[in-house]
Amino acid sequence: MMAEINITPFVDVMLVLLIIFMVAAPLMTVGIDIEMPETAANPLPSVEEEPLTVSISADGSVAIMTTEIDRNDLIPRLQAIMTERTDDKIFLRGDGRVPYEQVAQIIGALNAAGFNNLGLVTDTGGPALDGQSE
Template identity: 75%
Template sequence: MAGTVTQAKPRARRGRRRGRHRAMMSEINITPFVDVMLVLLIIFMVAAPLMTVGVPVQLPETAATPLPAVEEEPLTVTITGEGTVTLMTTEISRDDLIPRLRAVAAERSDNKIFLRADGRVPYGDVAQIMGALNAAGFNDIGLVTDTGGPNMDSEAQ
């Protein structure tokens, strides 16, 4: 008897219905995450310039040019029209100003201080605060004013 070779029929697969079976998808769809991050970036880009020191004062106007931009937010001392002293946004007494400034400045790399004073504050009060800051070792003091004031140079006009 001659040997006959028969091919085995493939078995019918069980358990699968119509259509192809898909393997589990192991990728993360990051499109919604990117969309949310872009929206947040735009919101913060618009809101960041609005987040300045919030003590309302009427700054005097001068013809001075603005200072160059700094890396970290500078310390700001504000003297309001009523004579109260504010460090950043916290109202403090004049006696506590220097100890609080020293504590904050110890944690910072830049010791620049911006002094904002309402235009109604007498010059003597501003000079006293500047003298106290200077005596405490804070020599880099910038006076904050609004631009658009009178230009005293007759040739520049």
């Protein structure tokens, strides 16, 4: 009779779960429906912390990550978040149909909250200024 516990099935199950979560993790992204403008710009380098994202939807509503907030609460919320982060990098996702004036106002709010390292998120493969797309 064997008195030892056989952990081989446990390890097999854990490895299968690890693979499932590794495949599923990239599919879990910000859940706000935004039609991103396309551009020929190169992607930004990755960062150590989870990137903080502010989104502007087509109707002009603003969200930090997936939480929709009032525009008047944007600066105080971002200042509170800034105190807990080590990186001042923030990404702005704006629907292509949002007027430039609203985007500029949000950029000003991000700057006023202390986020000076701004990345604008677009879809790649759009037209370049020379008329060629990548």
